[in-house]
Structure formats: C-alpha cells, structure tokens
Amino acid sequence: MVTAMASLPHIDNPVKLAVKDVAISYGGRTVLESVTFDVHEHEIFGIIGPANSGKTSFLKTLNRMDIFNPSMTFTGQITFNDRDIRKWRNVYSLRKRIGVVFPLPVGLPLTVYENVALAPRLSGVTGKADLDIIVERCLERAALWDEVKDRLDSLGSLLSGGQQQRLTIARALSQEPELLMLDEFSIAVDPVTTMRIEDVLKKLKKEMTIVLVTNLVQQARRLADRMALFLDGEVVEVGITEDLFAGQVKDQRTKDYLDGRFG
Amino acid sequence: MSRADSTPHRDDRRNMDWFVDKAVQILVFVAGISAIVFIIGIFVFITKEGVGFIFKSHYALSESVFNLLEEKKMPDTQLDALTPLEGKAFKTSQDLILAVEGVIGVEETRPYKELLVARSLDQPFSLKTFFTSPKWAPTSELKPTYGALALMAGTASVTGLAMLIAIPFSLGAAIYIGEFATGRTRELLKILVELLAAIPSVVWGFIGLSIMNPLIIKVFNVPIGLNVLNAGLILGLMAAPIMTTIAEDALKAVPDRYREAAEAMGATRWQVIFKVVVPASKNGLVAAILLGVGRGFGETMAVLMATGHSINLPTSIFDSVRALTATIAAELGEAAVGSDHYQALFTLGIFLFLVTFLINMTADLVLRGIRKE
CATH class of the missing domain: 1.10.3720.10 (MetI-like)
Known part of the structure; x- marks a missing residue:
C-alpha cells in the first residue's frame, strides 16, 4: 500500500478542499453524514455511489448552493483554499472559483457564444477581441469548437444533447475555475463523446482540481486518482483508486460495489 | 367486410357515459365558438353603423363652390342671397338645384347649373380631417367637423x-x-x-x-x-x-x-x-x-x-x-x-x-x- 501511494504524484500537492465531519440534512432528515476527506491540487477525485446516496447534495454544499434551499442544512467544516466556505463573505467569488457541470446539460437560453462569454462578462471582460479568444479557447478545450465554430450565433439550446453537455463544460471552463465539479456528466452523452470528454478532463487536470461524481464504476477507474464511495448516507471508503480496485479495502461493501455484486 | 363488423356487438353499446361525453363536447364546442361569434357580431355591428358614414356623401354649397360661382361672374346680390344655403346638405344634386332656383330664380340659375352639378358633391366626413384636424365639433350648426x-x-x-x-x-x-x-x-x-x-x-x-x-x-x-x-x-x-x-x-x-x-x-x-x-x-x-x-x-x-x-x-x-x-x-x-x-x-x-x-x-x-x- 505504501508503494502504491508513492506512485501518486498529486498526494504531496497542497490541499485544495478539506472536508471534515460533514453531515447534510433536509428539514431535520439526515441524508449524508461523516464525510471526511481532502482533495489535493491537480488531482481528479472521484465520488461514486448509487442514486440517492447524497452525492449531488454534497456538491451543492461545496459551492454554497444550499442557500437556495431553506430546508437544507449542513454541519461540519469544509475549507476551500484553507478558508472555511461558511465564512466566505462574498459567496459569489467562491462560486466563480468553482465550476459546475450538471447531470443534464443546461444550455442557457442564449447563443452558443453568449453561453460561454457570460462568465467572463460577469467578471468584467468587455472587449470583443478578448471575449473571442476566451470563447474559442474554452470551446476548443471542451472539444466542441470544430462543431460549432460556424454557428456561434445560434441558440445554445438548439445543439444536440452531447454538444450541449460540452457547451456546459466550456461554460464552466470560461470561469477559469480552480476546482471543477462534474455531476454525472455522461448521463446524456453518447459513449464516443464521453471518451472525448474524459480525454479533455485528463488534460485539464494539469490546470485545475477536479471532483468527479459518477455512478459508472469504470469511469471512476479510468479517471480518478483517488475516490470515495458514498453508500447508505455515509462515506464507507476513501482511497487510491488503483488500490481499491486491487481489493485493498477497509469495508467489504466497497469490494462488493466495485465488483458489481451489490444489492 | 364480414357481417360481424357491421352489426353491433353485444358488448359494444352506447351507455350513459358515452352520451354525457358527447353532450359535454358539444356544449364546450358552443362555448368555444361563441367567442368567434361575438367578435364577428361586434365588428359587424360597429361597422354597419360607422362605415357608411365614412363613405357618405351629399350635395352642398361649400366655400369652394361659392368661389367658383364668383369666378363665373355670378352677381354679388345673388351670391349674398345664396349665403344662408352654405353647408346645407342635399341628398341629390337635383334637390340642391331646386333650392338654388327657389332662391334666385330658374332662369338665373341656368348658366350655373352645370357647375353646380359637377362641383357641389361634398362629404361630411373625410379621413384627412379625421386624422389631421383637432376640431371635434359634431353638433356645430354651421359646419359639423369630425377631427379626431x-x-x-x-x-x-x-x-x-x-x-x-x-x-x-x-x-x-x-x-x-x-x-x-x-x-x-x-x-x-x-x-x-x-x-x-x-x-x-x-x-x-x-x-x-x-x-x-x-x-x-x-x-x-x-x-x-x-x-x-x-x-x-x-x-x-x-x-x-x-x-x-x-x-x-x-x-x-x-x-x-x-x-x-x-x-x-x-x-x-x-x-x-x-x-x-x-x-x-x-x-x-x-x-x-x-x-x-x-x-x-x-x-x-x-x-x-x-x-x-x-x-x-x-x-x-x-x-x-x-x-x-x-x-x-x-x-x-x-x-x-x-x-x-x-x-x-x-x-x-x-x-x-x-x-x-x-x-x-x-x-x-x-x-x-x-x-x-
């Protein structure tokens, strides 16, 4: 196990996100508890688990989207860049640093160009030339540029599902996030596109930290450096992906889940 | 087609539910259609009363007719005599000429007859006035004006x-x-x-x-x-x-x-x-x-x-x-x-x-x- 850890270069990187004893509840009903792990810079951290295991709720707390749901509360401590996210005074600046990709693509009712240019505009970039560069670069990185470069002025919602998902990724990238969170991004995407996006993510790792929520065990295996298993409202395992798949688990349920023998 | 298809099946009877459904459909249809009927009805009513007026015309001695008569060298005494007739509306040109003849005499009217028939056509309502004149005086004794x-x-x-x-x-x-x-x-x-x-x-x-x-x-x-x-x-x-x-x-x-x-x-x-x-x-x-x-x-x-x-x-x-x-x-x-x-x-x-x-x-x-x- 020690040798396996040594093979991971990211483990020595500074901690980007530290989660300690987090519990989430809706109106007094706890859906997730005792979540504790660190995410290091430039690593892809996978979160796997069946539906309704609290994965999406957990992501929502990370960028303080819990505020919108009055019944949703969380306890414990989450620090981002060594600062407690609860103490973040300007929550908008926190969210700007965290890019989110939702399970189903959300093409905003704007043109393709405006979808990607929105975040830079909100941050005060106004020059057309500057925006052009950002839009092209983000679409390029999301592997979408070649398909949409001639129709930047058409509505984003008119693109196909897979294209919209990549548009969402391009939009998240346009924020120049330090942390990118993807929530089951491949649900509405065909396998070929999924592989292309996965390649993109492997490259993006050099520039940012990625939290990848997925219910595809094999996807987590392909991408994640380390991962956590959410099960029955708690985190049953956190470990290096390779080790977990090699059978070095603390909890028998992890092995069952990874082998597809669960339930 | 076999006989079995054309004779009603013993399970295939129209019951109460079927009739209620049909009746409701008809009722709802009537209610829905009524909107169209009302719109058309209102439009026809308003148009019937109002449109005729837009194209309505009559014969009258307007200011321009007086000017023409003057050009034709009608004597001032006759012109003065005709002044009370100014603006008065007549159904036909014949009525107008009869009225003029009544005032200045049949023989005196003859030289101007042609002109009166040709130029006395007048419209009480003109679209130009309606859209450009601020004067709304429909009850005016002298000359009603319909400027909106x-x-x-x-x-x-x-x-x-x-x-x-x-x-x-x-x-x-x-x-x-x-x-x-x-x-x-x-x-x-x-x-x-x-x-x-x-x-x-x-x-x-x-x-x-x-x-x-x-x-x-x-x-x-x-x-x-x-x-x-x-x-x-x-x-x-x-x-x-x-x-x-x-x-x-x-x-x-x-x-x-x-x-x-x-x-x-x-x-x-x-x-x-x-x-x-x-x-x-x-x-x-x-x-x-x-x-x-x-x-x-x-x-x-x-x-x-x-x-x-x-x-x-x-x-x-x-x-x-x-x-x-x-x-x-x-x-x-x-x-x-x-x-x-x-x-x-x-x-x-x-x-x-x-x-x-x-x-x-x-x-x-x-x-x-x-x-x-």
Whole structure:
C-alpha cells in the first residue's frame, strides 16, 4: 500500500478542499453524514455511489448552493483554499472559483457564444477581441469548437444533447475555475463523446482540481486518482483508486460495489 | 367486410357515459365558438353603423363652390342671397338645384347649373380631417367637423404617461414577487395584486376626481387637477396589476435550472435576473406591456372622470384632454340614432376597435413566440 501511494504524484500537492465531519440534512432528515476527506491540487477525485446516496447534495454544499434551499442544512467544516466556505463573505467569488457541470446539460437560453462569454462578462471582460479568444479557447478545450465554430450565433439550446453537455463544460471552463465539479456528466452523452470528454478532463487536470461524481464504476477507474464511495448516507471508503480496485479495502461493501455484486 | 363488423356487438353499446361525453363536447364546442361569434357580431355591428358614414356623401354649397360661382361672374346680390344655403346638405344634386332656383330664380340659375352639378358633391366626413384636424365639433350648426386628432392625442398622452408609470412599477413588482419573495409574503402579494386588478374603474375615476384632483392642484399649484397627469397616474395604477400578474407568470415560466446554472457560475441575483431570466422571458414581458397598453387605450370611465374631458392638443401634462373612449361614452346618449353625429361616434368606435385589435393581436403573437421555445 505504501508503494502504491508513492506512485501518486498529486498526494504531496497542497490541499485544495478539506472536508471534515460533514453531515447534510433536509428539514431535520439526515441524508449524508461523516464525510471526511481532502482533495489535493491537480488531482481528479472521484465520488461514486448509487442514486440517492447524497452525492449531488454534497456538491451543492461545496459551492454554497444550499442557500437556495431553506430546508437544507449542513454541519461540519469544509475549507476551500484553507478558508472555511461558511465564512466566505462574498459567496459569489467562491462560486466563480468553482465550476459546475450538471447531470443534464443546461444550455442557457442564449447563443452558443453568449453561453460561454457570460462568465467572463460577469467578471468584467468587455472587449470583443478578448471575449473571442476566451470563447474559442474554452470551446476548443471542451472539444466542441470544430462543431460549432460556424454557428456561434445560434441558440445554445438548439445543439444536440452531447454538444450541449460540452457547451456546459466550456461554460464552466470560461470561469477559469480552480476546482471543477462534474455531476454525472455522461448521463446524456453518447459513449464516443464521453471518451472525448474524459480525454479533455485528463488534460485539464494539469490546470485545475477536479471532483468527479459518477455512478459508472469504470469511469471512476479510468479517471480518478483517488475516490470515495458514498453508500447508505455515509462515506464507507476513501482511497487510491488503483488500490481499491486491487481489493485493498477497509469495508467489504466497497469490494462488493466495485465488483458489481451489490444489492 | 364480414357481417360481424357491421352489426353491433353485444358488448359494444352506447351507455350513459358515452352520451354525457358527447353532450359535454358539444356544449364546450358552443362555448368555444361563441367567442368567434361575438367578435364577428361586434365588428359587424360597429361597422354597419360607422362605415357608411365614412363613405357618405351629399350635395352642398361649400366655400369652394361659392368661389367658383364668383369666378363665373355670378352677381354679388345673388351670391349674398345664396349665403344662408352654405353647408346645407342635399341628398341629390337635383334637390340642391331646386333650392338654388327657389332662391334666385330658374332662369338665373341656368348658366350655373352645370357647375353646380359637377362641383357641389361634398362629404361630411373625410379621413384627412379625421386624422389631421383637432376640431371635434359634431353638433356645430354651421359646419359639423369630425377631427379626431385631439381625441387621439388625449388617449395617446394619457396611455403613454400611464405606461411610463406602469411599466417600471409592474416589472419591478413582478421581479420581486417572482424572484425574491418567498412563502407567505409571495402568496399575500399575489392575492393583493389580483385584488387590485379587480377594482372597478369607476372607483379609480372617483379617486382621480376627489383625491388626486385637489392633490395635484395643491402640489403643482395649477388651476385644474383633472388633466393628463391625473388620468395617467390613475390609468398607470389600474394597468399595473394585470401587467404584474402576466409578467410574473412569464418569469415563473423560466426553468429553475437556468437560475441554478447561472448562480453556480458566481452570478449575483441581479445578474441572474438581468442576464438570464429577463432575456429568457422577454416575450412574456413584452406581451404583458402590450396588454397594459391595450387596457389603457380602451379604458373609459376612469379616463372620462380624471382627464377633465376638454378637447385639447396637450402641450404639458397639466393640460386637460379628452379621450376617444370617453367621447363615445359621453356623447352617444345625446346623439340622435342614425344622425351624422351618431355615426361619427361609431367611426371613432371602428378606429378604437382596430387599434385595440392590433395591440391584442401583437401581444398574442408575441406570447405565441415564447410558447414555441
């Protein structure tokens, strides 16, 4: 196990996100508890688990989207860049640093160009030339540029599902996030596109930290450096992906889940 | 085809449910169709009374005819004798010539007969006058004039001012109710706004007359408080609730995932509303505004009570004006059925109908635009 850890270069990187004893509840009903792990810079951290295991709720707390749901509360401590996210005074600046990709693509009712240019505009970039560069670069990185470069002025919602998902990724990238969170991004995407996006993510790792929520065990295996298993409202395992798949688990349920023998 | 298909099956009987369903379908169909019937009925009624007047013509000695007679060297004594006939309408040119002959004699009329027949055709109503003259004098003894410009200006100025007040007010209210207010506040506000929309217009007119009037006189130190400002304020307050309701519906139609996606990007509430929600609900908001304009345009009672009801091309918001609708309401009762005056009022009705129709039609097309997306 020690040798396996040594093979991971990211483990020595500074901690980007530290989660300690987090519990989430809706109106007094706890859906997730005792979540504790660190995410290091430039690593892809996978979160796997069946539906309704609290994965999406957990992501929502990370960028303080819990505020919108009055019944949703969380306890414990989450620090981002060594600062407690609860103490973040300007929550908008926190969210700007965290890019989110939702399970189903959300093409905003704007043109393709405006979808990607929105975040830079909100941050005060106004020059057309500057925006052009950002839009092209983000679409390029999301592997979408070649398909949409001639129709930047058409509505984003008119693109196909897979294209919209990549548009969402391009939009998240346009924020120049330090942390990118993807929530089951491949649900509405065909396998070929999924592989292309996965390649993109492997490259993006050099520039940012990625939290990848997925219910595809094999996807987590392909991408994640380390991962956590959410099960029955708690985190049953956190470990290096390779080790977990090699059978070095603390909890028998992890092995069952990874082998597809669960339930 | 076998026999079994054409004879009713023993399980295949029309029962009570079937008949009830058929009956309800027919009832609902009649109710639905009635809207079309009513629209056509109203249109036919208004047009029947008003359109004839637009093309109505008669024979009369107008000023231009007098000028022509003078050029033809008609003696001054004869001209003077004919003066009382000026403007008098005759059904046919023959009637007119008989009247002229009665005044100056048959032999004296002969040299001018041709000219009189050719040039005395006159129309009581002219579209040019209707749209360009501010003089609305349908009961004038000398020469009735049907210029609706001042009335149009009255309606336009009051509606315009009302919209200046109602648009920011109602959009603001809609954004607050739809985007910020939660729980009980939201429900309470929605109920109150709908209640406000249900206040009868005569009550608003009364407020204009008895509260706003003295208030405007006192605050702005003007002689009359029944003016464009008064009516505009009243109308703005009247139109705002319905506009708020429709605008709020439009905002609600924007899916929450758009808001969430934009919020997740670090957009502030205001940025989300301004950059995402409002552009997405643009059509609904435009429709809300157009329906407000239609409401203001067609409003009668409150406008009649609050404008001062005096014919004027307004130069400031402290001028009294008269609206198209108020003119019809005030004058129709005293106009003899079938008279020129009566018909002229229906011509105003046609104009109002067409403009309201156009506004509502535009609003509807714009609304249809959003549903498509």
